[in-house]
Amino acid sequence: MSDLHEQGSLLPEATEVEADDEEPQDGKPKIEGRKLITLIKKTLIERGLPDRHIADLMGVTTIYWASMCNGHRKIKSVGKDKLERVAEFLGMPTVQVLVLAEYFEPTDFYVKRTLDDELNIVRxxxxxxxxxxxxxxxxxEWEQLPVNTRILLALLYEREAGRNFMRKLQMEHPALATTTDTGSKKAKAA
Known part of the structure; x- marks a missing residue:
């Protein structure tokens, strides 16, 4: 065991943490932000610092820090301001720490538009x-048309102009996939 564990650390060494893509074993919860936690632990060990140091830096108790490490609490729940301190401690950009903490969702990386927004782009x-x-x-007049009529006009324009507006709409609005697939199959059959 390392000197850090002999000093009364509540946490396993960073090398004992399961890989991120492994399934949780023995009913243990999935540890969100495992890559960040592993990096923090590794840095603590390299610098010879106790777990209390990172807990104090983040403004949480050592028990709360241990709960994050074992998956009972999420590291991203401490908030951006505390993760900025972690970034400074690790010497890396805040956004990198936020990514490692799994702070972002995939949907955070694209513009959210409604069906009306997309149809207005076609118009x-x-x-x-x-x-x-x-x-x-x-x-x-466009705004007063029923949605199905606007979709029909968009499909007609897409077909005539050789553009692909509806493919993107289908990805963002799966309910349209059946409507437009049925329409295109009927058109091919005719």
Whole structure:
């Protein structure tokens, strides 16, 4: 055992932490932010610091820190300000620590748009197209059309112009996949 464990550490050494892609064994909870926790533990060991040091730095008790390490608490729950202190302690950018803490969700990395937003983008493309500009309803008329009619117009424009607006819409709004797939199968059959 290391000197750190002999000093009364509540935590296993960083090398004893399971790999991130492994399934939890023996009913143990999944440890979110395991990569960050492992890095913190490794740094504590390298610098010869007790667990109390990182707990104090984060403004939590040693027991709370141990709970984060064993998966009963989430390290990202301490908040960005405390994770900024951890970043400073580790000598790395805050965003890197936030990523390691699993602070972000995949959806944080793309712009969230509604179906109406997407359909308005199609309308703007139709209005910019010299072949369609005279056929595009005004914005007021467009807003008054039922959603299904706007989707139909978007599909027609997509097919005629050879553009792919609806593919993106289908990914973001899976309910549209069945509507547009059925329409395209019928069109191919005809």
């Amino acid at each position: 703007e493309a139709m209005q910019a197209d010299p072949n369609w500009v005279s056929l595009v309803p005004s914005f007021k």
